Amino acid sequence: xxxxxxxxxxxxxxxxxxxxxxxxxxxxxxxxxxxxxxxxxxxxxxxxxxxxxxxxxxxxxxxxxxxxxxxxxxxxxxxxxxxxxxxxxxxxxxxxxxxxxxxxxxxxxxxxxxxxxxxxxxxxxxxxxxxxxxxxxxxxxxxxxxxxxxxxxxxxxxxxxxxxxxxxxxxxxxxxxxxxxxxxxxxxxxxxxx
Amino acid sequence: xxxxxxxxxxxxxxxxxxxxxxxxxxxxxxxxxxxxxxxxxxxxxxxxxxxxxxxxxxxxxxxxxxxxxxxxxxxxxxxxxxxxxxxxxxxxxxxxxxxxxxxxxxxxxxxxxxxxxxxxxxxxxxxxxxxxxxxxxxxxxxxxxxxxxxxxxxxxxxxxxxxxxxxxxxxxxxxxxxxxxxxxxxxxxxxxxx
Amino acid sequence: xxxxxxxxxxxxxxxxxxxxxxxxxxxxxxxxxxxxxxxxxxxxxxxxxxxxxxxxxxxxxxxxxxxxxxxxxxxxxxxxxxxxxxxxxxxxxxxxxxxxxxxxxxxxxxxxxxxxxxxxxxxxxxxxxxxxxxxxxxxxxxxxxxxxxxxxxxxxxxxxxxxxxxxxxxxxxxxxxxxxxxxxxxxxxxxxxx
Amino acid sequence: xxxxxxxxxxxxxxxxxxxxxxxxxxxxxxxxxxxxxxxxxxxxxxxxxxxxxxxxxxxxxxxxxxxxxxxxxxxxxxxxxxxxxxxxxxxxxxxxxxxxxxxxxxxxxxxxxxxxxxxxxxxxxxxxxxxxxxxxxxxxxxxxxxxxxxxxxxxxxxxxxxxxxxxxxxxxxxxxxxxxxxxxxxxxxxxxxx
DNA sequence: TATGAATGAGCGTTCATTCAT
DNA sequence: CATGAATGAACGCTCATTCAT
Numbered sequence: 001x002x003x004x005x006x007x008x009x010x011x012x013x014x015x016x017x018x019x020x021x022x023x024x025x026x027x028x029x030x031x032x033x034x035x036x037x038x039x040x041x042x043x044x045x046x047x048x049x050x051x052x053x054x055x056x057x058x059x060x061x062x063x064x065x066x067x068x069x070x071x072x073x074x075x076x077x078x079x080x081x082x083x084x085x086x087x088x089x090x091x092x093x094x095x096x097x098x099x100x101x102x103x104x105x106x107x108x109x110x111x112x113x114x115x116x117x118x119x120x121x122x123x124x125x126x127x128x129x130x131x132x133x134x135x136x137x138x139x140x141x142x143x144x145x146x147x148x149x150x151x152x153x154x155x156x157x158x159x160x161x162x163x164x165x166x167x168x169x170x171x172x173x174x175x176x177x178x179x180x181x182x183x184x185x186x187x188x189x190x191x192x193x194x
Numbered sequence: 195x196x197x198x199x200x201x202x203x204x205x206x207x208x209x210x211x212x213x214x215x216x217x218x219x220x221x222x223x224x225x226x227x228x229x230x231x232x233x234x235x236x237x238x239x240x241x242x243x244x245x246x247x248x249x250x251x252x253x254x255x256x257x258x259x260x261x262x263x264x265x266x267x268x269x270x271x272x273x274x275x276x277x278x279x280x281x282x283x284x285x286x287x288x289x290x291x292x293x294x295x296x297x298x299x300x301x302x303x304x305x306x307x308x309x310x311x312x313x314x315x316x317x318x319x320x321x322x323x324x325x326x327x328x329x330x331x332x333x334x335x336x337x338x339x340x341x342x343x344x345x346x347x348x349x350x351x352x353x354x355x356x357x358x359x360x361x362x363x364x365x366x367x368x369x370x371x372x373x374x375x376x377x378x379x380x381x382x383x384x385x386x387x388x
Numbered sequence: 389x390x391x392x393x394x395x396x397x398x399x400x401x402x403x404x405x406x407x408x409x410x411x412x413x414x415x416x417x418x419x420x421x422x423x424x425x426x427x428x429x430x431x432x433x434x435x436x437x438x439x440x441x442x443x444x445x446x447x448x449x450x451x452x453x454x455x456x457x458x459x460x461x462x463x464x465x466x467x468x469x470x471x472x473x474x475x476x477x478x479x480x481x482x483x484x485x486x487x488x489x490x491x492x493x494x495x496x497x498x499x500x501x502x503x504x505x506x507x508x509x510x511x512x513x514x515x516x517x518x519x520x521x522x523x524x525x526x527x528x529x530x531x532x533x534x535x536x537x538x539x540x541x542x543x544x545x546x547x548x549x550x551x552x553x554x555x556x557x558x559x560x561x562x563x564x565x566x567x568x569x570x571x572x573x574x575x576x577x578x579x580x581x582x
Numbered sequence: 583x584x585x586x587x588x589x590x591x592x593x594x595x596x597x598x599x600x601x602x603x604x605x606x607x608x609x610x611x612x613x614x615x616x617x618x619x620x621x622x623x624x625x626x627x628x629x630x631x632x633x634x635x636x637x638x639x640x641x642x643x644x645x646x647x648x649x650x651x652x653x654x655x656x657x658x659x660x661x662x663x664x665x666x667x668x669x670x671x672x673x674x675x676x677x678x679x680x681x682x683x684x685x686x687x688x689x690x691x692x693x694x695x696x697x698x699x700x701x702x703x704x705x706x707x708x709x710x711x712x713x714x715x716x717x718x719x720x721x722x723x724x725x726x727x728x729x730x731x732x733x734x735x736x737x738x739x740x741x742x743x744x745x746x747x748x749x750x751x752x753x754x755x756x757x758x759x760x761x762x763x764x765x766x767x768x769x770x771x772x773x774x775x776x
Numbered sequence: 777t778a779t780g781a782a783t784g785a786g787c788g789t790t791c792a793t794t795c796a797t
Numbered sequence: 798c799a800t801g802a803a804t805g806a807a808c809g810c811t812c813a814t815t816c817a818t
Contacts, residue, residue, distance in 0.1 A: 023306060028808065029808080029810080039782065039783045039784055040785095041783055041785095041810085041812080042781085042782055042784095044809095044810070045781070045782075049809080049810080050810090106307065106310070109304070110303070110306065111304065112217070112218075112304065113217055120363075147376070147379075147380065148376055150360075151373065151380060152380065154357050155349075155356070155357075158354075158355060158356025159352045161352060161356070162348040162349070162351060162355065162356075163348050163349075169314065179345060182341065182345050183345060185341070186345060186346065186384045186385070189384040189385070190381065191383070192383070222790090222791060223791075223792060223793085224801095233799060233801055234792090234793085234801060234802095235795085235800055235801065236798085236799055236801095238792095238793070238794080239798070239799075243792075243793075244793090395803095411694060412694070416786090416787065417788060417789080418787080418788090426803080426804090427803065427805055428788090428804085428805060428806090429790080429791080429805060430802085430803055431789095433802070433803075437788075438789090495695075497691050497692070498692045498693065498694060499692065500605070500606075500607055501605055504688075508751075535764070535767075535768065539745065539765060539768060540768065542741065542744040542745050542748055543740075543744070543745075543765075543769075543772075546742075546745070547736065547737040547740045550736040550737070550739060550740025550744075551733065551740070554732075554736055557702065567733065574772045574773070577771055577772040577773070577774070578769065578771045578772030579771070610811085610812060610813080611814085612813090615780095620779090621778060621779045621780055622779080622780060622813090623778070623779055623816085624777080624778055626813095626814070626815080627778075631813075631814075632814090
């Protein structure tokens, strides 16, 4: 499997760095190859084309979020705790990899429609897990029984996303992790049964 | 003042149409010129460069949101009512101009970092007005006294934005306006004093 | 009409020179542009793509052969005389433009299948006129009544073509024009009624 | 001698198949290697470079024509009979190996000048034998004493070549072998003493 | 001998911007 | 003011060849 080979990972990581430091439109294949320490042509032994590199970046990195979230789901937590863990984890991963934060929040959004659709497919897996949490919360009576799950999901994700984007745009100069409890409170207030 | 001349407006409107119908990356200057019914070179009598056209698009159209929001602020409404009017107005404008919705929610986000920063400057005026509403709500005791205004603003805007983007991505096939009350309820639940 | 503009002709002529001097596979668009004294991009104001340049070269130059042959057909000549004029004209044109001779006999034949099909369409016009001459000769009894016109045409064109190609491959070091009577005699011997 | 090893022949045959089925410009070394069932690098143990493969294809296959023609020359035949056998043999070999016909008549002609010169060297052996037949015919008085041997050879080969190419281009959909007598008659009419 | 992963030079085409008319 | 022909820089991808194993 190509994805397990060391050069595959090296190229994906190089792409994150190059995109973060140069911007999406200045991330030429040759720059990524140089950063990865391979020849231009080597890229094409592991990726079909440039778009494939970018989708892979998103897929590989998003896998971390999804896998963490699955671990959270398996624990014996109530909905509020799960949502907190989710927010905290989301913030934590991007807080730890600042290059990745720039890429996911700013640069990858500049991609064309086609690429964005493929990115959304990957994102869907994550949002589906969020739906599971929300539905469970509604079932157990922790969350408002009358609300629309899709809208609730958009509110949760929209708030998280907007918070992180804002942090990235302010050059990550304050502590994102400290915002987790407050974001969690805002969200829970919005969703809680009453 | 150039901005008042008829060709200026014609070019801005042409840009919205061309971007919506062709996508950001297929919106060449020559296409915009053709749609506006002027020669390529004429564009440069009214705009410094291509980026200037796009910023102008955003500035001219955002002015509608800002001006509407100012009118709302001047009315004698409580915070919850104001937020509802704001959400409803935001939804209404984009509901009425589907080209514009595509441009603001999808296409313009594909622009480079530099352009995005300039767009954010324009957006700031709108967000500042939102801050005014929120602060007033906190002062009057309608909203939670302990919450961070910046986070609250991100939650409000993030939820609205995510809802609209989701609607656009689903080809605007359901009625966005009908979602306003539910979105308002979710947001108010999150912000309300308790 | 683009084909009448001076730059169109300049580019076509430049292409002939560049291909003749550098070979088909070394005739880059930028080289042709330089030879024509225009910018690379200018090429694309007059031609759809590189293939279009090459087809145009063939079409423009082949037009000379066709037009000359039409003039010959209009004269009051017998079949033998017409065939001689045709051979002589064919030799003469390529004798006068040695670059063109290299291009048509050697370089253009290296083009891919798609381009070759388009070239053959152009060539067809010329071969159709040859068919007219041959059919007329058969009707008037000058040529062998029993022979297959298609084969006869292939023999006439194959002989002419092979003779010129051989001359070009020998660096055009002998006088091609002097071969016309002998080639004519060979061909007429093959076709003549007996 | 490398040429006798089984892998050498396997690679040459693979090249014919790959070129015929994919076209000259799509006949990558790696494709030939795959078809031959060897690794890419193995090719370079038997051939200096890609051009060497292609020249070898032509040399190996042309050897069949030459050897057959030599057999014909050794028989006790008059010139007309020899020319018929030659035409018939030429048609027969390509009629039997349709891949080879495509390669020699269409694909290999797309090669660059350098390769074409080397191919012509190989072809020379065949044309020299044709010269022998023609000179003998002139000596014995069967053929026209006054004609130029080189031109005569070009007429014979040009006619044969043009006929086969035409047949290949028409997807080999009529019976090439049946054309031999008529082609022979046309040629003999051209060459015969009178 | 045989392998096949790695190399890296090379090129057609687009499009924002200019400027002579 | 308005035009639109001309400019030229910039880049993703292929594939013949090499060489460590």
